[in-house]
Amino acid sequence: MIDVYIITIIAIILAILISILRFISLKDIFTKILTTNLLGTKIVLLILLVSAIESTNDFSDIAMVYALINFISTIVILKYFENRRISK
Amino acid sequence: MKDYIILRIITKLTIPLILLFGLYVQFHGDYSAGGGFQAGVILASGFILYNIIFGIDVGKAVLSQRMSKILMGIGVLLFVGVGIMGIILGGNFLEYNSFSFDSTSGQMIGIFLIEIGVGLTVGNVMILVFYAFNNEES
Numbered sequence: 001m002i003d004v005y006i007i008t009i010i011a012i013i014l015a016i017l018i019s020i021l022r023f024i025s026l027k028d029i030f031t032k033i034l035t036t037n038l039l040g041t042k043i044v045l046l047i048l049l050v051s052a053i054e055s056t057n058d059f060s061d062i063a064m065v066y067a068l069i070n071f072i073s074t075i076v077i078l079k080y081f082e083n084r085r086i087s088k
Numbered sequence: 089m090k091d092y093i094i095l096r097i098i099t100k101l102t103i104p105l106i107l108l109f110g111l112y113v114q115f116h117g118d119y120s121a122g123g124g125f126q127a128g129v130i131l132a133s134g135f136i137l138y139n140i141i142f143g144i145d146v147g148k149a150v151l152s153q154r155m156s157k158i159l160m161g162i163g164v165l166l167f168v169g170v171g172i173m174g175i176i177l178g179g180n181f182l183e184y185n186s187f188s189f190d191s192t193s194g195q196m197i198g199i200f201l202i203e204i205g206v207g208l209t210v211g212n213v214m215i216l217v218f219y220a221f222n223n224e225e226s
Contacts (some may be wrong), residue, residue: 057120058120059121061113061120061121061122062121064109065126065130068109068130068133069133071102072136072137072140075095075137075141076140079140
């Protein structure tokens, strides 16, 4: 059963590497922000996998907080790059 | 942000869940990860999301800067008050053993009140930092 987890973790790490390569090779700022959001989602999946391996429920709270901060920071950065200020 | 209908609807749907999760982290902090500091930050992040989407004037109508400062002071007063209550009841500063007839339940009451004070203070400090970065004249 632990092999399934290890294979999944290796697949997610490969996806993270592909995302980082795509982030470096891009020029468009909005697609870069989208790539950052994608990286955050991958890290949430990694945290949940570690939680499943350790068979505890404590890490799922941390994963939820990470997803929430990811959502809010993406909205704030997009709003800043659209009109150069976040209050309005 | 009047014309971003997807953002507005998603925000209206998620803000109650964010606040509920913050309250869960606050009151379940004894048994799992969390506590007053983290709960305050999560509650403040929900409020900051509301401010960003609906405008800072609507957010100030919900919780003004003056009210936020008052709540921050109330949090610190609750913390110090519980500490001095331990001295009055015949112990050291922040000693909860004499709060109730039993030392275990006394410690539970003390930790509960302390965590509420920490959560109030940290959440309102985060909201005030957000307001300080978004003054009208800047």
